[in-house]
Amino acid sequence: MDKCFSIPLKPADYKSYGALVTRRTLSQLKALYVDQAAVERLLEDGDPTVYEVYELPYPNDETDLLANITVLHPGQVGDEFFMTKGHFHGEPDTAEAVIGIAGRGEMLIQHRGGELRSLLVAEGYISYSPGGWGHRVINSGDEELVFFAVSGANIRHDYETAARLNFKAPEQA
Ligand SMILES: O=P(O)(O)OC[C@H]1O[C@](O)(CO)[C@@H](O)[C@@H]1O
DSSP, X not given: XXXXXXXXXXXXXXHHTTOEEEEEEHHHHGGGOSOHHHHHHHHTTOOOEEEEEEEOOOOOOTTSEEEEEEEEOOOEETTEEOBOOOBEXXXXXXXXXXXXXXXXXXXXXXXXXXXXXXXXXXBTOEEEEOTTEEEEEEOOSSSXXXXXXXXXXXXXXXXXXXXXXXXXXXXXX
């Protein structure tokens, strides 16, 4: 697609511009949840989609931006809400901004040193995860949480640090 574009901030419009859709299901994310019995109970009835990420297929040079839309479905596993896997950025460890389109939830951000913060994600809000901080979005509402996320195109997703720190305060980890 043409890298110079102006399109509506809606998953359906992203799709009509050829967005690649990555779907993450509960079975792929089961390790995130404390209550493994609740995970297994839910999986008995199928493998629900937890979120979809819509990514435009323009070529990403290191001077570009990744600009995707995520639809995070409402749902609970035991006492925990549906959430993204969560990641840090590695080399370069740059910032990410999330802009709420619909629904309501929170973005947990965690510094590599352990400090944990919670930021509102909601329509009309921008939530900013600075360089050096990882991020995980949680849908604490009962509607789809839809948000736009933008970061540098040359980031590497660092899931190892996310799994180790797990968006828990150091004393809970
Ligand atoms: O890589 P993960 O953790 O599966 O999540 C992808 C999501 O992360 C984000 O960077 C938002 O935190 C979005 O691009 C997308 O919703």
